[in-house]
Amino acid sequence: MEKFCPKCGKDVESLVAGLCKDCFLEKKKPAELPARIEFEKCKACGKVKFKGKWLEESQEALKALALQGLRNKMFDSFKPSVEFFEKPEGFKAVVSLEGKVQGVELSQRLESLLSAKTVLCDSCMKLKSNYFEATVQVRFEKKPSQEIFESLLESADAFLRPLQRQDSLASIAKVQGLKNGMDLTVGSNRAAKRLAQFLASKSIEKVKVSSTLAGVDKSGHEKLRYTYCVRL
Ligand SMILES: [Zn+2]
Ligand SMILES: [Zn+2]
DSSP states (O other): OOEEOTTTOOEESOOBTTBOHHHHHHHOOSEEOOSEEEEEEETTTOOEEETTEEEOOOHHHHHHHHHHTOEESSOSEEEEEEEEEEETTEEEEEEEEEEEETTEEEEEEEEEEEEEEEEOOHHHHHHHTTOOSEEEEEEOSSOOOHHHHHHHHHHHHHHHGGGGGTOTTOSEEEEEEETTEEEEEESOHHHHHHHHHHHHTTSSSOOEEEEEEEEEOTTSOEEEEEEEEEEO
16 A cells, blocks of 8 residues: 655655655664774874774774774664765765665765874884894894895895784894894784794704793793894
8 A cells, every 4th residue: 555754745665654655764863874984003004903903904993993883773674885985174974874774774974084183003112122032133144235235225125014914913123133133022922033043044044042031021021031142
């Protein structure tokens, strides 16, 4: 049987809360999204914080941030899709929801501005305050030329960069040039070990490892600082 909307008089197949879809959406918001969602973004590595974790800034991370702010009030179920538009003050997120309210198919469009608050993430803060878990010592037979020195640093940086996606401390905190080589302090021990193996892959000598006690952490565990020696 044909029904009609008591508000606008339109003939429709089904009513939602006694109204046609248009009149219903005009009066009610089945879901709500804050006009502005603030998130933290690291000014050094560019990662964004989501539920206490630092993630690469990606479409997925931004989508998760936008949907986290969503409040469903009336949808029985819905499927969201999100589009982003870059703005000087952040990202405009347009969220489209397709779902059912009281058994009737409805779509709703919502907007929010995701605005970044620039901070330093925990890892970058540590690296800035000279935190490091390991040192990679690179030693040459004789004093290396400036070019060799620089190209080695460049390849070390290039090697570490993809590791930073998973491990923000996979970065050189400090470089110290020496007569016959250099010392690289690295934030993460795992990354330092892999870097040493990578640098030693061009040499016939194996990496030598040693460790010293760096202190005791809050839970009473001994903290070791590792040194990887690479002879080229
Ligand atoms: Zn109506
Ligand atoms: Zn960072």
